[in-house]
Amino acid sequence: MASAVAGSSAAVPFWRAAGMTYITYSNVCASLVRGCLKEPYKSEAATREKVHFAISKWANGKPEKPTIRSDSPEE
Amino acid sequence: MAMVALRREGRRFLLSPMSPNPATAARSAILSEEFNPSGTRSISTQVVRNxxxxxxxxxxxxxxMKMVAASKLRAxxxxTxxxxxxWQPFTALxxxxxSVDVKKNVIVTITSDKGLCGGINSTSVKISKSLYKFTSGPEKETKYVILGEKGKVQMVRDSKNSIEMSITELQKNPLNYTQVSVLADDILKNVEYDALRIIFNKFHSVVSxxxxxxxILSPEVVERESESGGKLGNLDSYEIEGGETKAxxxxNLAEFQFSCVLFNAALENACSExxxxxxAMDSSSRNAGEMLDRLTLTYNRTRQASITxxxxxxxxxxxxxxG
Structure with a gap:
């Protein structure tokens, strides 16, 4: 805990300063680790990285135009 | 949906009263249990055959559809x-x-995109609505985030003003953690919350x-809870690497917890679906079979009668x- 107390005055972690959440940060790390795999496993792991969904925000009881997020693991 | 229409059609068909119109009279004569001697010769069995x-x-x-669902279910x-x-380690920690009482509640309702899957979507929606009533009050704010087309359709009817976001097409590819975590990230960035409540159907067995x-509480609420004698006292006994403060x-933990719990919830709901x-498809096939039996019986009886x-x-x- 000593180190934690010492670090309290320090700035926030670099990735949070860049506007990332822990989830994004860990996803970037995970994608890097997957990139280190050798071939038969690499393409198999790549299939677990696929992203696809449509998201729409609502304002005044009406949905706005949905934005589709597709195959962009890193923002 | 088709089955319901068909069942209704079948019932109407079998129970339709004798009408003066000759065409309908002939039709009901085919299907009525009583054999009608006056019209026997001209009866056509075409309708029943169709x-x-x-x-x-x-x-x-x-x-x-049942076979497809069964084979997908196994994987x-x-x-799941x-x-x-x-999520189990998070719940332990x-x-x-x-029952926590906070100001800004966000209800994440998980439903499916496709229908024909019994009552699981309405269950999710019903629980969400009652939770909404439970959490709302003066100076409180409750919002919905809806995953899935079916939940959206049901929610739009009476609580469209509380919907904050809706997400669809999540299950186009097989669900994976990356996908759900990107989604979790999007939700976290776009809503303000003190507590996130995820509602889903937990898979117990094929029929239940x-x-x-x-x-999931926001970090501030977790800290406040822990001060008032919560479970979090354990956190201090962990050795944490890196120069990070408890806050x-x-x-980080709250964010990661949300994405993990959401991942599990999405999978559980897909499995339940x-x-x-x-x-549902099993009982539909059985109903169709029963109806087919009934129709076959009337068909054969009519045919036999005309032969006789x-x-x-x-x-x-x-x-x-x-003579």
Missing amino acids: RMKSVKNIQKITKA VQIR ENSRGL LGDVP FIPTVST EVLQ LGARMS TELIEIISGASALT
Whole structure:
């Protein structure tokens, strides 16, 4: 805990300063680790990285135009 | 949906009263249990044969859907059971407090994109609505985030003003953690919350799904709870690497917890959906079978009756000639 107390005055972690959440940060790390795999496993792991969904925000009881997020693991 | 229409159609068909119109009279004569001697000769069995054919085709479709759901279920079930290990440590560390009373509540309702899967979507929606009533009050704010097309359709009817976001097409590819975590990230960035409540159908077995609420607190609330004698006292006994303060650690944990719990919830709900679809399609096929049996019986009876009448006519004609 000593180190934690010492670090309290320090700035926030670099990735949070860049506007990332822990989830994004860990996803970037995970994608890097997957990139280190050798071939038969690499393409198999790549299939677990696929992203696809449509998201729409609502304002005044009406949905706005949905934005589709597709195959962009890193923002 | 098709099955319901068909069943209704079938009932109407069988119970339709005798009407003066000759065409409908002929139709009900075919199907009525009583044999109607006056119209026997001119009866056509075409209508019943067509109906039998269409029932048979629908039965084929429901059977195929059941098979597809069953084969998909097996793979998803394994993944779901494995994913349970993701949230259990979090619940052990941070606890799950559904009764916590906070100002900004966000209800994450998980439903499916496709229909024909029994009542799991309405269960989710119903639980969300009652939770909404439970959490709302003066100076409080409750918002919905809806996953899935079916939940959106049901929510739009009476609580469209509380919907904050809706997400669809999540299940186009097989669900994976990356996808769900990107989604979790999007939700976290776009809503303000003190507590996130995820509602989903937990998969228990192929025929039983338990509507479940998972609560995720924001880091500030976790800290406040822990001060008032919560479960979090354990966190201090962990050795944490890196120069991070407790607040930072808590924030990271809360974010990661949300994405993990959401991942498990999405999988559990997908699994329940397939299970529910399997049993729904199973009963549809059975109903179609029963209807087919009924129709076959009336068809055969009518056919037999007309044969008998023809025979009687021939024999009586012959005996009139000899006599």
